[in-house]
Amino acid sequence: MTKTSSTSNSTSTSPQTLVIDDPTWPGPAIGPLSEGYPDWLFYEVYQPLVVANVTLEFSSGGLQFLPGLATTWTASPDGQTYTFNLRPGVTFSNGDPFNSYAAWTDFYMQYYMGGNSSSFWVPLDIFDSSAVNFGPADFALINQSGLASPSSGLLAMMSNSSWPVYVSGPNTIVFHLKSPFIFFLNTFAASSAQIFDPMYILKNGGPGVPGSPNPILNTNIPPGTGPYMVSRVQTQSFLVLQKNPTYWGNGLSAAAAASNPVVGPGYYTNVVIKDIPDEASRYIDLSGNAAQLSDIVGSDFKLVQLNPSYTPLTINSPACMVMMGMNTKVFPTNVTLVRQAIVHSINYSQVIDEAAFGEGFEIVGPETPNYGQFYDPGSLQPYTYNLTLAQQDLVKAGYPNGTGLPSVTLDIDSSGVAWNVPAAEIIQTDLAQVGINLKLQVVSSNYADSTYLYWNYTYMSEHPTQMPTLAFNYFTGFCPDYLAPTDYWGVFVSGTSAYGNLAVYDSPVVDNAVSLMAHSNNLSAIVDSLRVAQKQIYDDAPYAWLFGEKLLSVDGTWVWNKNVIKNMYMVPDVTGVNDLPLLNTITPA
């Protein structure tokens, strides 16, 4: 059903206003210290020092970094020290100056709120922060001194090169790593890298204490340097952004903005993001032009596919993927040949067609293909649907036609039932063809989220029977925290995994590759180790890599009316990479 008439009650009466219907209110709160998801303010209000080249990323999947708030940067020959030269003359939207002192304070403010831990940056131990004990006294010093021209005492602290992040001038900031990390620039595509006005926070009661952030900041949003600023917040209802009149990029030429869209000035004067949890309401708003961009999922998405006026966003070089983990520590999935039989029994194209509306493609895990030479360096082919091969695997394992195998259970997260169930039923039918009896079990999202989805590998390996035999990864699929393959490898197949290793899988060969990726800048050594490690994983088959997802929510995505919106880029960022529109790139038709 289609309707294109506008409601007289729509907030989009002005062509300068864009209304977006989003199913999730950022939780726990909006703002740079809350780690809220989804993070609408990253890039729009708060910018990082470097930004990904989205034109390249969304055309060919390549990764390249362009100037953000830093104009140039250098890396030391040993790959451990990165020096950033900041863009001069930039201010926050309230007029406070942006400089290296503000960036320094931002880092250590987040460090403090994370319990004096630098793992807030990325879940890898890349900084040596043993010398840093940041606290209220330091905030008091900063508040007293100010950051426009810091006092000598404050400057001495900020210039301390034994700390992992220090300044060497008003517009130069240095990051020193514990060991070389070839993907360090990639970590700037994570919201921990966003720059906000720390003086505003300090003058409004400070950031709070770890575990109890200052609630004033939930509605009094700190200013940023980005093309938009927050003009209004109504918790669990809406967020209104308006163009930042003092944005440094307002004077960019059309060519400059086109070459680096992430820093473009934006088209719409006002952007209203509404929290609309009900799927039908989001579709109705889109149909009636009460919203110009809406997140449409499930059965409503089929209506979108049938309507030529609508454009659903699909990403041809996504960073998000779906897989099924097989517990390598419990019988029968602890038998490698049984796992191989399973991966050869699955009709992947049918799963993609029926669970993801055809918007997916087969991959060789554990990462997605957008990482260039780091993806599948051994040129392995995705697992194929081959029942003959599957049956041979079972014969070799001593279980011809599944005889002697117990039933296995596949856990489905209740939040993801819209796609989990069709995918699971296809797999159930497929496995039945080779004699493997698969039972489906829907578990509550709360249970899944607070148990097996987020246990670390150590706990899992000590309690393997508490892990499901088979399980899908997160109900929206997995998206990395930052744009690098280390996140996938570290999460799914590493013995040092902090969460998400659904297969309870560990291999010395793989752990060596993961370690090398996180601590070396020797490109060829990294690629060689990945080649060996990936072959190991491929043969061990701890996961059935179901597909790379072209839709943002597996069974849905952002949809717009092509008569209203021409095109847009997505945000290459954190906790759900590629899942938010880059608001300043949304172009009216």
Added chain:
Amino acid sequence: MGLATFLLRRIIAGAFVLLGVVALTFVLSHLIPGDPVVLWLGRTAETQPTLAAIYVKMYHLHDPLYVQFFYYVNGLLHFQLGFSPSRGEPVFQAITESLPVTLQLVFLSMVLTTILGILSGILSALYEGRLPDKVSRGVYLFGTASPPFLIPLLLVLVLTYLIPVLPSGGLINELIPIPRAITGFSLLDSVIVGDWSAFGSLVQHMILPALALSLASYGIVTRVLRSSILEVMGSNFVRAARARGIPERRIMYNYAFKNSLVELITLLTLIFNFTLTGDVFVEQIFSYPGLGRYALQTALSSDYPGLFGTTLVYALFVVAANLAADVLYAVVDPRISLY
């Protein structure tokens, strides 16, 4: 028994009820398997163990249940409801932000319920057995029997999509500033400051959710009032009034309706409780940022402090409403004494 004594006894009893409700909620919520810190922090709980440890310590999560309960009750006695991890602010603040939004909606819904219920109840009684009575009963039965999400969805479909006259959800037009908080009730505040643009938008956004709530419950008022009126209309004193030539309309209002008021008070108290607690679905469907949405969020994310706080507030209102009803009985009908 004097009113003061009556109130004191009921307040003390109410306090025990509230404690019991909180205790039951406390125990039940902790029976749900899973680590609340992981639910609150997600993957951060594993990637930032220092922060996770702070949360464990703050909420005494590794202490025995009775110890956790002790800390919680101790906090309550100091008017501390704790910090809501799912909302990133103190529970008390979250409740004071969301409760007025819900109370406004409930108030409007109760007004609609009362008006609709009384009008259709009287109509049904007047035309007993005839077409208006049958139509009225059909409509309210549909409302009463429908699952709580159906009527809201139908209203959205009809009044937002097919006949687009109302917004599909939200509190106010996002480009209209919310009036300065004076009472905390934005509708009242907009009247006080004379911001009629905001008032109009607030009312516009309240119509559908209030209608959804009242359509689900007005039928009970209709049915009870209809039965009550019919019973009274058949009584001797009404026959005597007719015999004296008193007009039927006056009989209906002065005799039948007024004598049904006591039952109406009982009913409206029940409906208030039903509406207040049942608006969770309505607020979720209409994206209305009230206490119901917050309560749902706390339940889904195992936000214990928020869950206990919202449960306490709901229980408080139910107890208070029942107490108010008991007092009103005595006011409306002097034959009823407080005991």
